Amino acid sequence: MDRLRFRADTISAQISGVLTAWGMAPEQVATTAAVMTHTDLSGIDSHGISMLMSYETLRRSERLRLDARPEVVRRTAAMALIDAQGGLGHPAAVVATDLAVEMARAAGVGVVSVRNSHHFGAAGHYAAMAAEAGMIGLVTTSAKIVNVVPTGGALPRLTTNPIAFAAPARHNPPFVLDMSTSTVASNKIKVYDLLGRPVPQGWVTDEAGDPVTDPGTAMAYIHEHLHGGLTPLGGDGVTGGHKGYGLAVMVQILSAALSGADFAARRPRGAPEDIGHFFLALDPSVLRPDGGYLDDVDELLDTLRATPPVDAEVPVVVAGDPERRHREDRTEHGVPLPDSLLRKLEAVCGRARVPFLLDAAHAQNRRSATS
Amino acid sequence: MDRLRFRADTISAQISGVLTAWGMAPEQVATTAAVMTHTDLSGIDSHGISMLMSYETLRRSERLRLDARPEVVRRTAAMALIDAQGGLGHPAAVVATDLAVEMARAAGVGVVSVRNSHHFGAAGHYAAMAAEAGMIGLVTTSAKIVNVVPTGGALPRLTTNPIAFAAPARHNPPFVLDMSTSTVASNKIKVYDLLGRPVPQGWVTDEAGDPVTDPGTAMAYIHEHLHGGLTPLGGDGVTGGHKGYGLAVMVQILSAALSGADFAARRPRGAPEDIGHFFLALDPSVLRPDGGYLDDVDELLDTLRATPPVDAEVPVVVAGDPERRHREDRTEHGVPLPDSLLRKLEAVCGRARVPFLLDAAHAQNRRSATS
Numbered sequence: 001m002d003r004l005r006f007r008a009d010t011i012s013a014q015i016s017g018v019l020t021a022w023g024m025a026p027e028q029v030a031t032t033a034a035v036m037t038h039t040d041l042s043g044i045d046s047h048g049i050s051m052l053m054s055y056e057t058l059r060r061s062e063r064l065r066l067d068a069r070p071e072v073v074r075r076t077a078a079m080a081l082i083d084a085q086g087g088l089g090h091p092a093a094v095v096a097t098d099l100a101v102e103m104a105r106a107a108g109v110g111v112v113s114v115r116n117s118h119h120f121g122a123a124g125h126y127a128a129m130a131a132e133a134g135m136i137g138l139v140t141t142s143a144k145i146v147n148v149v150p151t152g153g154a155l156p157r158l159t160t161n162p163i164a165f166a167a168p169a170r171h172n173p174p175f176v177l178d179m180s181t182s183t184v185a186s187n188k189i190k191v192y193d194l195l196g197r198p199v200p201q202g203w204v205t206d207e208a209g210d211p212v213t214d215p216g217t218a219m220a221y222i223h224e225h226l227h228g229g230l231t232p233l234g235g236d237g238v239t240g241g242h243k244g245y246g247l248a249v250m251v252q253i254l255s256a257a258l259s260g261a262d263f264a265a266r267r268p269r270g271a272p273e274d275i276g277h278f279f280l281a282l283d284p285s286v287l288r289p290d291g292g293y294l295d296d297v298d299e300l301l302d303t304l305r306a307t308p309p310v311d312a313e314v315p316v317v318v319a320g321d322p323e324r325r326h327r328e329d330r331t332e333h334g335v336p337l338p339d340s341l342l343r344k345l346e347a348v349c350g351r352a353r354v355p356f357l358l359d360a361a362h363a364q365n366r367r368s369a370t371s
Numbered sequence: 372m373d374r375l376r377f378r379a380d381t382i383s384a385q386i387s388g389v390l391t392a393w394g395m396a397p398e399q400v401a402t403t404a405a406v407m408t409h410t411d412l413s414g415i416d417s418h419g420i421s422m423l424m425s426y427e428t429l430r431r432s433e434r435l436r437l438d439a440r441p442e443v444v445r446r447t448a449a450m451a452l453i454d455a456q457g458g459l460g461h462p463a464a465v466v467a468t469d470l471a472v473e474m475a476r477a478a479g480v481g482v483v484s485v486r487n488s489h490h491f492g493a494a495g496h497y498a499a500m501a502a503e504a505g506m507i508g509l510v511t512t513s514a515k516i517v518n519v520v521p522t523g524g525a526l527p528r529l530t531t532n533p534i535a536f537a538a539p540a541r542h543n544p545p546f547v548l549d550m551s552t553s554t555v556a557s558n559k560i561k562v563y564d565l566l567g568r569p570v571p572q573g574w575v576t577d578e579a580g581d582p583v584t585d586p587g588t589a590m591a592y593i594h595e596h597l598h599g600g601l602t603p604l605g606g607d608g609v610t611g612g613h614k615g616y617g618l619a620v621m622v623q624i625l626s627a628a629l630s631g632a633d634f635a636a637r638r639p640r641g642a643p644e645d646i647g648h649f650f651l652a653l654d655p656s657v658l659r660p661d662g663g664y665l666d667d668v669d670e671l672l673d674t675l676r677a678t679p680p681v682d683a684e685v686p687v688v689v690a691g692d693p694e695r696r697h698r699e700d701r702t703e704h705g706v707p708l709p710d711s712l713l714r715k716l717e718a719v720c721g722r723a724r725v726p727f728l729l730d731a732a733h734a735q736n737r738r739s740a741t742s
Contacts, residue, residue, distance in 0.1 A: 076478070076657060311523070316524045
């Protein structure tokens with residue numbers, strides 16, 4: 001059976017309805033719904049509307065303040081610190097990105113650090129915002145679930161600590177890299193578990209440092225066992241895992257130590273998440289006012305895409321291409337949402353007492369009888 | 372037979388002698404010899420005195436100007452562009468790091484971009500310099516040898532494009548990450564070839580995207596064949612190679628597109644290398660004047676080192692620990708140099724007509740009769 005597909009404005013209206021019912025102010029509802037919807041359009045299904053259940057749980061346990069307003073607590077010509085006041089990360093991240101871009105316009109470079117925040121969706125969204133404004137953007141964030149094992153360690157100590165980097169070009173759309181510093185994100189293991197497929201060697205490690213490939217056992221190592229967990233990017237030490245481990249520590253320092261946010265491995269159970277984010281915007285026209293930077297990025301991206309592929313059917317892409325293709329497809333045909341997710345969202349809407357909009361009547365497609 | 376070991380001042384004198392004979396100005400000789408010697412002390416044998424043969428080749432082919440003086444060609448309060456004038460990268464990188472730190476002291480953040488440069492040694496050296504000055508340091512550089520294959524590609528298009536990141540703490544020495552964005556650097560393949568050991572799967576790929584494990588074949592794929600080469604960090608697409616590929620592109624943009632340096636894959640054969648570097652310094656005390664940043668980095672590093680290890684004999688370390696241990700050992704016992712390298716250095720000295728200092732009479736140790 002086909003998945004139902006929904007227009008972006010339907011998804012945005014649904015998200016807005018729920019957030020408003022939860023007490024979020026209109027301006028922040030608009031920001032958050034726009035970011036989450038854009039994320040679903042981009043095919044990053046794990047970070048868009050599917051997050052509402054998690055946000056509901058946080059809200060019910062009083063660890064997420066939907067009525068928070070991000071506050072700039074310190075500011076110089078090129079640096080600022082924002083306190084997200086325990087609210088969702090999206091509004092704070094949009095304020096931070098805008099501020100970093102504004103400072104980069106004036107000073108060439110802007111650094112904004114955010115503390116006391118929560119999940120902000122996909123880091124790449126904010127890096128891409130900077131690139132759309134003509135700036136190079138670098139974004140990192142800490143996270144809440146301690147599931148990444150330092151190289152040579154038996155216990156997880158880090159989170160998947162993502163890095164996003166975006167760079168504008170002249171005739172190409174921006175290069176947009178958005179990556180966890182672990183080999184894979186934990187929801188990839190979940191997908192393999194649902195499909196009953198063996199997990200590729202190098203994704204999950206046990207307390208002895210040996211690879212875990214049984215999907216159910218891998219899930220247990222990530223979500224239940226105190227030992228083992230996800231490997232850092234690179235896998236084990238032989239294949240460069242110490243580099244992914246190092247990048248994860250870099251992200252922790254930039255996101256949390258710089259802002260004063262928490263280190264998840266040391267947070268007492270039940271304490272507020274206090275996630276930290278880092279935003280850097282850099283104006284490439286300051287050092288090359290002739291626009292040579294834009295031409296050089298075009299040459300780089302064009303050359304990479306023209307690399308002869310190992311499989312003639314699968315051209316070489318650059319970061320940002322897959323998400324852009326998703327946006328083109330989903331803008332035209334709608335965002336497909338699985339029935340299991342729709343049932344959960346319907347329940348969220350019921351508890352929030354807002355109309356459920358994601359039913360067959362509001363869908364952009366009709367289910368086909370077969371397939 | 373034991374390797375001869377030499378004191379840092381002997382190595383520095385040898386490097387200084389050669390560079391001076393090659394026409395480098397005294398101030399830049401002092402800077403370059405200090406950086407190269409520190410690199411050997413830190414155990415990064417591939418990037419210290421062993422580079423002299425390569426520099427000699429570049430000089431003889433008139434692609435390296437030893438008498439160049441790095442020039443600041445553009446400067447704002449927080450950004451600067453340096454033209455290295457075709458000289459060695461070390462003096463330009465030291466000027467750039469000092470300038471980035473100076474701007475960070477005044478503005479909180481400083482970005483310095485360098486073009487028209489050459490090899491600058493280990494990127495971590497400059498990031499660590501920033502950290503020793505109390506700043507967070509981020510350093511990237513392009514390189515000259517096109518040997519890294521984009522994910523899904525049959526040809527190499529990128530260089531090993533390293534990233535270095537250093538962060539000061541209060542009671543810990545700085546965290547210092549220095550990593551290529553490929554799974555391994557090409558000299559690791561050389562070591563396996565010399566030892567006749569099979570290359571671990573995932574380091575080198577052929578034109579069909581299949582792993583190459585025979586060490587001689589791997590060397591050919593890196594140095595002779597037009598197709599295949601090193602994998603980006605993460606290996607193939609399944610184990611996250613697209614992330615290492617993305618990081619390599621990020622480094623290319625920051626190092627070369629921002630400064631106006633070259634993209635090696637598009638450089639005509641025999642053209643000047645025109646390598647670019649990127650330096651960012653960030654003052655962590657601007658946003659947290661109470662010093663909380665330093666305490667948080669200490670807590671992070673202490674917690675990571677205290678992680679129970681999978682092997683009780685091998686404690687979990689953080690980036691920078693191995694190099695610091697090397698420095699302690701080599702400062703006391705000297706830097707060991709293999710005979711094969713000493714013969715090559717002796718020939719370099721002969722051609723430069725400077726005294727060869729790295730003989731048994733100047734060594735810190737005596738060769739043992741056996742072992």
